[in-house]
Amino acid sequence: MTELTPLQNLWLTETVRLREEHAGPLEDVEANRLARTAGGDLPARIQRRALWLAERDGLAGALKHWLQGARLALLVLAILAVVSGAGLAFAALGDGQTPVNVFWALGSLLGLNLILLLSWALGLMFAGEHGATLGRLWLWLSEKLARDAQAVQLAPALLLLLQRQKLNRWAIGVLVNTLWLLAMLSALTILLTLMATRRYDFVWETTLLSADTFVAMTQALGALPALLGFNVPTVEMIRASGDAALNIESARQAWATWLVGVLVVYGVVPRLLLALFCLWRWKSGQASLHLDLNLPGYAQLRERLMPTSERLGISDAAPEQLHRVESGTSERESEGALLVAIELDDQRSWPPVLPQNVNDAGILDSRESRNKLLEQLSRFPPARLAIACDPRRSPDRGSLALIAELARNASATRVWLLPAPPGEALDAERLGDWHLALQQLELPFADCAPMNWLETGHD
DSSP states (O other), X not given: OOOOXXXXXXXXXXXXXXXXHHHOOOOOHHHHHHHHHHOOOHHHHHHHHXXXXXXXXXXXXXXXXXXXXXXXXXXXXXXXXXXXXXXXXXXHHTTSSSOEEHHHHHHHHHHHHHHHHHHHHHHHHHTTTTTOHHHHHHHHHHXXXXXOGGGGGHHHHHHHHHHTTTOHHHHHHHHHHHHHHHHHHHHHHHHHHHHHHSOOOEEOOOSSSOHHHHHHHHHHHHHHHHHTTOOOOOHHHHHHHTTSOOOOHHHHHHHHHHHHHHHIIIIIHXXXXXXXXXXXXXXXXXXXXXXXXXXXXXXXXXXXXXXXXXXXXXXXXXXXXXXXXXXXXXSOOOOSEEEEEESOOTTSOOSOOOOTTEEEEEEEOSHHHHHHHHHHHHHSOOSEEEEEEOTTSOOOHHHHHHHHHHXXXXXXXXEEEOOOOTTOOOOHHHHHHHHXXXXXXXXXXXXXXXXXXXXXXXX
């Protein structure tokens, strides 16, 4: 997966927390060990642990699918916004066969936009992030288009993460205002196109209001557009348009320019400014996002990721050269040779006679001994590691997972399948199971002691 942003790191961490909260703790021994090895403060270790678990369990891939679905959902909503804006323009001007009622046209172009703008502003002040239908629609559509069962857990985690810093309102604000900006720009484009290719006459009509009211309304609405250079019909033009459509070119142009100016100033500009303001608040607010370490899911990780005392070493004491790492290089390098055994019984005498430069890591027969050795190897990886296994036991998943984990912490690894004790014979079928399992792990194995290889690096 590509490099994640800080927001995506926090997002996946929160998703893992929710998953463990609902489904119980995950198997995280290796994740905790790697997080402790990487160091850093508690939030950094929690994130590293969560990202490893997310990669292992497919959540990282689900995030990628969710983001793809979110982009498709945005594209769908953008297309709907453009089509809706074009529909507003066609509804405002009609077919050109009859005069255009300027205030009906203005209501068609700006009425719904201004009502929803007021609704969004009131929701922002009184309901926070809970009142944006477009935001909920986008999240729902993103989840559906992701087509990943695990993506279901991502949206709730994102909402919870953003709600702590009240960033939901600004993220949704960017979405809502940008879509309405697209709709207004689409309406403006179609309006200009229709006016450029057709001739429209403009009138206003009323039964209850006086002509002076329409004159005042027209001039008041045209005051701000006039500052930007848009024409405003004269008083005589306004009054004359109340009786019949003026068949005068200058009157038609004045009304058309006034209508375009009002759409730009009260439709396009507010949405543009609000979208930029919400984007600024969203960008600046992301820097304050952090994990809430007081949540039970994170508080329980403190002792596992930052224990009060971290003991180094293994159950059976090993010589100091086991812990040597070549210094002065930028890459982690390995040195030395190590022999370790997994779950041997008392019938075998262990360890065998080892060359001087080969260290004995003992027998791993408990969870504690395994974790301690893995801690050691993550810090001081050996150049050569031999893992002794008793092929009389079945190659269960736990043993194979341990072998794989040990091998990941050494430059080169070989598995030693021990011979049967005197008087016993190995089961051929079970031995075949070991061969097949180790071949799948792509690890070399043999039934003879790899002492020459451990000592010299070759056979």
